[in-house]
Amino acid sequence: MQHKSLASVNCPVARSLERVGEWWSILILRDAFKGLKRFDEFQNSLGIAPTMLTRRLNALTDAGLLRRQIYNERPPRYEYVLTPLGQDFRPVLLTLMAWGNRHFFPEGKRIVLVDLNSGAEVDPIVVDRMSGRLIDAAIKSVSVAPSRISKGKMSAGSVARTKSVENKIRRRSAGQRET
Amino acid sequence: MQHKSLASVNCPVARSLERVGEWWSILILRDAFKGLKRFDEFQNSLGIAPTMLTRRLNALTDAGLLRRQIYNERPPRYEYVLTPLGQDFRPVLLTLMAWGNRHFFPEGKRIVLVDLNSGAEVDPIVVDRMSGRLIDAAIKSVSVAPSRISKGKMSAGSVARTKSVENKIRRRSAGQRET
């Protein structure tokens, strides 16, 4: 679909969607957080066509969310694991999950999130880091001159790759993107 | 793209993506949170083809995230405003925005979120409602029998419309979906 560039846009939502806005991307990420790593694990879990899976896995890898890790040489077999950038996507997944849980299970059974370590039920909400207060008022993003950064914490392992990742993929044979 | 059903899937992420997984949907929602309401406002803001905008607006309306509100009869002109379900999507947008801000602005300038009321900079994080602790461990969703619901709070204004919203849209002429 020749997705409108969106790349140049100076909006954090748009820039985020460039990496994870494709149909399967977020579902793949969900599975990655569940611990799935291998091609066929994703395929079985998602019922996705292998073509698509290849494309999305490559796109997510190029976008820096996943990393290919070799686990078998001859034949080279890779696992796809979350990078720090990918791990940092967790809050988005949590809020999306919570939203779905709140609204789309009207048929008797309810779905809740459970901490795998403690076993406790969790109910994710979004608050401000400093004040701890719920964020529910209107928000806008504004850009700030670099000098004014005070409580900044530009997290590691990120820095955008390049745009139009999608188009390059099909043209390139696999295996060049080594671990 | 004949998007794989996904409807029957018992996963909150999948069910969420059914409503907002389309390319422009989240961007439209972002603009709706910014206060945009009218067709041409969205069009100017997004640079989206009117065809697409019609489809996405209808899809979001049918999914229950937006509501058409008439503001002019003869000719009937509608505004698209967030429903409670749509408003409740805010946490997802916030975390997505925060993720983008953290990672995709390496070129000097930084973008932060600002509370429109207080003017204070906010840094959205996801915590558990009860404990207030950061959620960063592994999480899974489990379904719970209706009876076991204790601290439940099935929020209002929700309840899913029906599936396969997309396909119906093009077949139907506009104007049947009144306020």
Place this chain on the structure above:
DNA sequence: ATGAGTCACTATCATTATGCAAGTGACTTA
């Protein structure tokens, strides 16, 4: 050591979604 099976893909092709350009109807304003 032969054949079946696994794994991670790639190729091909029909189907579907998207973007673009242009057009429409019902007004409003100059």
Place this chain on the structure above:
DNA sequence: TAAGTCACTTGCATAATGATAGTGACTCAT
């Protein structure tokens, strides 16, 4: 009366997707 404005719709070319089938490099059981 003519020129907008607004919210669309139509048609068509093009790009992305999904289904099915096939491939190469192994492993493993017989």
